[in-house]
Amino acid sequence: MIGYIARRVGVSIAVVLGxxxxxxxxxxxxxGDYADGYKSFLIExxxxxxxxxxxxxxxxxQRYGLDKPLPLQFLVWIRDMVTKGSFGFSFAYKRDVGELIxxxxxxxxxxAVLAHLxxxxxxxxVGILVAPRQYSLADNLAAFAAFVLSALPRFWIxxxxxxxxxxxxxxxxxxxxxxxxxxxxxxxxxxxxEISRTWAKLLDLLQHIWPxxxxxxxxxxxxxxxxxxxxMLDELNAQYVTTARSKGLTEGxxxxxxxxxxxxxxxxxxQGTSLPYMLxxxxxxxxxxxxxxxxxxxxxxxxxxxxxxxxSCLLIYGVLLxxxxxxxxxxxxxxxxxxxxx
Amino acid sequence: MATSQNELxxxxxxxxxxxxxxxxxxxxxxxxxxxxxxRPAIAGGLMVLSLIILAIFAEFxxxxxxxxxxxxDSFIPPTKIRLIDADGKLHLRPxxxxxxxxxxxxxxxxxxxxxxxxxxDIQFFVKSWEWKILGLISTRYHLFGVAEGGKIHLLGTEKxxxxxxxxxxxxxxxxxxxxxxxxxxxxxxxxxxxxxxxxYGGVIDNVIQRFVEFVASFPQLPLWLALAxxxxxxxxxxxxxxxxxxxxxxxxxxxxxxxxxxxxxxFRETDFILxxxxxxxxxxxxxxxxxxxxxxxxxxxxxxxxxxxIILAEAFLSFLGIGIQEPLVSWGFLMxxxxxxxTLGTHTWIMTPVIFxxxxxxxxxxxxxxxxxxxxxxxxx
Numbered sequence: 247m248i249g250y251i252a253r254r255v256g257v258s259i260a261v262v263l264g265x266x267x268x269x270x271x272x273x274x275x276x277x278g279d280y281a282d283g284y285k286s287f288l289i290e291x292x293x294x295x296x297x298x299x300x301x302x303x304x305x306x307x308q309r310y311g312l313d314k315p316l317p318l319q320f321l322v323w324i325r326d327m328v329t330k331g332s333f334g335f336s337f338a339y340k341r342d343v344g345e346l347i348x349x350x351x352x353x354x355x356x357x358a359v360l361a362h363l364x365x366x367x368x369x370x371x372v373g374i375l376v377a378p379r380q381y382s383l384a385d386n387l388a389a390f391a392a393f394v395l396s397a398l399p400r401f402w403i404x405x406x407x408x409x410x411x412x413x414x415x416x417x418x419x420x421x422x423x424x425x426x427x428x429x430x431x432x433x434x435x436x437x438x439x440e441i442s443r444t445w446a447k448l449l450d451l452l453q454h455i456w457p458x459x460x461x462x463x464x465x466x467x468x469x470x471x472x473x474x475x476x477x478m479l480d481e482l483n484a485q486y487v488t489t490a491r492s493k494g495l496t497e498g499x500x501x502x503x504x505x506x507x508x509x510x511x512x513x514x515x516x517q518g519t520s521l522p523y524m525l526x527x528x529x530x531x532x533x534x535x536x537x538x539x540x541x542x543x544x545x546x547x548x549x550x551x552x553x554x555x556x557x558s559c560l561l562i563y564g565v566l567l568x569x570x571x572x573x574x575x576x577x578x579x580x581x582x583x584x585x586x587x588x
Numbered sequence: 589m590a591t592s593q594n595e596l597x598x599x600x601x602x603x604x605x606x607x608x609x610x611x612x613x614x615x616x617x618x619x620x621x622x623x624x625x626x627r628p629a630i631a632g633g634l635m636v637l638s639l640i641i642l643a644i645f646a647e648f649x650x651x652x653x654x655x656x657x658x659x660x661d662s663f664i665p666p667t668k669i670r671l672i673d674a675d676g677k678l679h680l681r682p683x684x685x686x687x688x689x690x691x692x693x694x695x696x697x698x699x700x701x702x703x704x705x706x707x708x709d710i711q712f713f714v715k716s717w718e719w720k721i722l723g724l725i726s727t728r729y730h731l732f733g734v735a736e737g738g739k740i741h742l743l744g745t746e747k748x749x750x751x752x753x754x755x756x757x758x759x760x761x762x763x764x765x766x767x768x769x770x771x772x773x774x775x776x777x778x779x780x781x782x783x784x785x786x787x788y789g790g791v792i793d794n795v796i797q798r799f800v801e802f803v804a805s806f807p808q809l810p811l812w813l814a815l816a817x818x819x820x821x822x823x824x825x826x827x828x829x830x831x832x833x834x835x836x837x838x839x840x841x842x843x844x845x846x847x848x849x850x851x852x853x854x855f856r857e858t859d860f861i862l863x864x865x866x867x868x869x870x871x872x873x874x875x876x877x878x879x880x881x882x883x884x885x886x887x888x889x890x891x892x893x894x895x896x897x898i899i900l901a902e903a904f905l906s907f908l909g910i911g912i913q914e915p916l917v918s919w920g921f922l923m924x925x926x927x928x929x930x931t932l933g934t935h936t937w938i939m940t941p942v943i944f945x946x947x948x949x950x951x952x953x954x955x956x957x958x959x960x961x962x963x964x965x966x967x968x969x
Contacts, residue, residue, distance in 0.1 A: 261805050272811070276818040397896070397949040401904050402942045405926055413933050526809040530904055534927075544810055545908065548817035560814055563807035571805065 247579060254575055258568045263324075265564035269557045270320050280337040280551055281306045310335055323554070334554030338547070343554045346543060351562060353423065354528065354540040357455060358566070361462035361524045362517075368463070369470025370513060374506060376471070377478030378497075385475075392468035400461050400527050404534035407457040417453075421536035425450050458535060462527030466520050473516050477509035511582050518574030522567055529563075619885070622962040629958020635951030639944065643760030647719035651733035651740050654754030656717075660689075661749030663935045664700050667740045674704035682710045684740050697934070708738030744937040747925055755922060756941045763918040764948070766829065767898035770836035771891055778841035779887055782848025783875055787856060797849075804842040811839065812901055816911035825916050832911050836898050844890045851883045885963035892956035896949040903945055919944050 285303035288294040294302070307313040311322060326332040333343035376385040411417045428447045434440040481487060482505055490500045529541035536542065540559050547555035613621070623629055642649055667684045686706035692699040714733035720726050734740050743752035785796040815835045819828055855861055855878075864874050903920030905911040907927070912918050922941040926932045932939065 261802055264802055265806060268806070269811075269814075272814050272818070276820065393950060393953065394946075397946050397953065399900050399903050399907075399920070399942060399945055401907055402923070402939065402945075405923075405932065405939060408929065409932060409936070412929060522808065525807065529809055533908070541810075544813065548814055548910075556814060560807065560810050563810045564805070567807055568805055 250579065251576055254572055258572045261568050262561075262565055265568075266324060266557075266561050267320065269560035269564070270323065271316075272560070273553045273557045274316055274319075276551070280553070281312055283551060284337075310337070323557070333558040336547075336552055336555050338550040338552045339555075343558050346555065347540070347558055347562060350538060350540050350543055353538070354532075354562075355566075357458050357462065357528050357532065357537075357539065358521075358524050360455070360459045361466065361528060362521065364459060365463035365466030365520070365524065366470055366513070366517065369467045370474050370510070372467070373471045373474025374478060374501070374509075377475045377482065378501070380479060388471060388475075392471055395464045396468045400465070400530045401534045403461050403464070404457065404531040407461070408535055411457070420454070423451060423454055423537065425454075455537070458528060458531040458537060461531040462524050465527060466524055469520055469523065470513065470516070474509060474513055477512050478505060481505040481509045511578070514578050514581060515574060517577075518571035521570035521574075525563060525566060619959075619962045623958055626958040626961060628954040629962070632951045632954025632956075632958060635947050636955055639760055639948055639951065640764065642757045643764055645721070646754065646757035646761065648721075648729070649731050649757050650751060650754030651714075651716065651730055652751040652754060653717045653719075654751050654758055656750060658749040661739075661745050662698070662747055663938075664741055664745040664749070665935075666742060666744040666752075666937050666940075668702070669710065669740075673707065679709075683707050684710065684734060684738065686738060706738075708734035708740075710734055710740070743940045744935070746922065746938060747931075752922065752937070752940065755917060756919065756944050759917040759919050759922055759941065760944060760948075762829070762912060762916050763899055763902060763920075763944075766832060766902055766912075766918065767836070767895045769833045770840065770898050771894045773833060773837035774841035774894065775844055775887055775891055777837065778844030778890075779848050779880070779883070781841065782845040783852050783879055783883070785845065786849035786852030787871070787875060787879065789853075789856075793849075796845075800842050800845050803839060806839055808839050809901060809904070812836065812905065813908075813910065816905050819911065821913075825913075828911070828913060829916065832902070835911075836902065840894055840898065843894070844887065847886060847890060848883050851886055852879050855879055855882055885959075889956055889960045889963055892952050892959055896952040899945060899948055899952075919948075 281303040284306055285299045288299040288302055289296065292299075304313070311319060314322070323334055326334070331344055333347060335341075336343050336346060339346060372388055376382075376388045379385050408420055411420050424447065428450045431443050431447045432440075433444055433447070435444060487500060487504055490504050491497075495503070528539070529544075531537075532539040532541045533545055540562055543555060544559035544563075546552075547559065646654070664687055667687060669682050669684055670679075671682055672678055673683070684707075685702035685704055686708065687700050688703045690699050690701060691697070710732055711734065712732050714730055715728045716730055716733050718726060718728050732740075741751050741753065743756065746752055746755065781796060781800070785793045785800075812835055815838070816832065819831055823831070861874060861878060864878055869877075899919075902911070902918060903923075906918045906920035907923050909921075909924055909927075912921055919941045923939055925935075926938050
């Protein structure tokens with residue numbers, strides 16, 4: 247099993263490197279670079295002549311290594327990432343990309359994990375509840391809701407929720423993680439007063455991020471529910487369930503001890519594939535809501551031709567996906583002894 | 589003994605070439621029989637069909653020219669269709685009131701109100717602005733409209749005063765064709781890769797499968813976003829359309845490649861393929877005449893299930909103003925103004941083109957689910 251896990255980790259690292267390469271190439275595809283923008287800025291705003299501006303732009307390129315051939319730029323980028331933890335320099339923010347990402351990555355992860363957990367738990371519970379009542383009103387309602395929820399564009403749900411928050415509930419500061427009065431409050435648990443303030447800050451945080459969690463999770467609820475319902479139906483029709491019933495177990499015991507544990511295995515395997523869905527939902531929702539996460543950073547950097555941020559954001563998304571798949575694979579191996587290591 | 593011989597005789601009689609040919613149903617007849625029994629699938633098919641008709645004959649369904657920009661008519665709310673007039677009198681023919689603009693005394697914003705003095709009846713097959721059927725035959729007929737001088741905006745108007753309903757119908761052309769073409773390209777790539785991978789097996793299969801896994805582990809939406817964002821602004825509509833098709837098909841083919849490979853792997857060992865090989869059929873003949881037709885049902889199912897995903901992704905990109913640019917419009921593009929919360933707050937109706945997206949996605953999903961059940965008509969339900 248250790249060998250299997252090591253092999254999976256090795257493959258994942260190779261895939262991540264590949265994603266890094268492709269992200270880098272994609273970002274370098276358009277003609278021109280940030281120095282060109284800088285040059286035209288100097289000519290239009292600074293009153294510099296063509297040659298002066300060109301010289302400045304050339305200096306700029308030398309300073310940030312933009313004059314080097316592309317393969318070398320890529321290698322330097324990867325090397326700095328591994329050795330220094332530096333993701334390159336953001337021209338628009340005039341900061342190291344690593345800092346920007348370090349600031350936003352935990353938030354993205356928090357949103358994605360919260361969405362993932364809620365969608366999994368809710369989806370599984372609903373799936374378990376509707377499966378024994380196949381084709382009942384509740385089952386049909388759940389199926390209908392799942393269909394409609396996956397048909398609604400998620401950016402539109404985000405718009406609708408935001409509209410509701412702003413114009414109906416008249417809530418202010420929707421496009422942030424905290425209300426202004428809580429931004430400087432530290433996460434501290436030292437004294438009773440600190441704990442109560444941290445608690446208030448947590449509530450404030452939840453009040454701001456629930457739309458994103460709900461939007462990212464909704465489609466996941468629908469998918470998990472359908473998979474769980476299908477699995478449960480398969481298990482409930484199996485012979486061992488009939489045996490369990492004829493032994494005189496109550497329906498609740500049959501479900502708890504036999505059907506549910508067996509139906510859960512495919513869901514674990516399925517988690518790896520539902521992660522991209524959550525991340526895309528998170529991306530759409532936070533862009534529409536304007537929450538400062540990786541998604542919004544990616545969008546602004548694409549508009550600014552801020553190559554290192556764009557490439558790093560793409561890479562982060564790739565790493566999240568690959569890691570999610572890896573964790574799902576390993577969890578399955580650990581939990582299900584029947585899985586073969588091939 | 590005698591009875592069994594008798595049965596045998598009647599069975600062989602079935603296959604003998606008699607004058608009265610035995611009725612047998614082709615594969616597609618069997619599929620259709622099962623498909624039409626599924627009510628959601630039929631509903632889905634009708635939804636998709638109506639959207640396609642709306643898109644192709646968009647001008648026929650648009651009482652007002654959707655390309656007619658007029659800043660005076662900016663953000664007119666949807667016209668209310670009425671049966672009961674201001675005096676409480678019932679009319680059998682639905683009508684609309686004239687919409688007039690006043691200035692809101694507090695905010696100085698234009699305020700559209702109905703003028704109960706001026707009533708316009710809704711008429712069917714009216715003659716108004718000129719358009720061309722399929723861009724060829726010139727005509728002036730429209731499905732519905734109001735008498736000369738009146739205006740009817742079912743979904744209101746957008747920023748530049750163009751009719752949102754007409755624009756949403758026209759936008760279907762881009763939204764539907766873009767996702768259809770992108771899906772077809774990804775289907776072709778996926779089917780070829782899948783068949784090659786499954787048919788040749790061995791090292792080729794291994795290499796191709798590793799590559800498929802690699803492509804499948806890309807973050808789809810962020811990469812689409814990045815690729816669409818780097819399209820040069822100077823490109824013309826056709827170039828943008830083609831490149832968007834390529835971008836969307838780039839990451840969508842992996843699912844199909846895997847499924848087709850599985851099918852081909854299963855078929856490779858069957859008798860009819862072995863027989864074809866023994867008779868000296870070439871690889872190309874086996875692939876195109878035997879393997880491909882046998883996977884087609886599967887391919888159609890994946891087609892109908894991939895289209896809605898691309899419609900949704902495209903809507904998001906156009907909503908952000910990335911990718912599709914004017915003069916091309918797609919459903920997501922129409923809702924672009926809603927990005928500004930202030931605009932959205934005062935003009936809620938600019939979010940309505942989402943109805944088209946919902947109908948399209950639901951329709952294709954229902955259709956795909958129904959086809960999946962029907963694609964294998966030999967199985968027992």
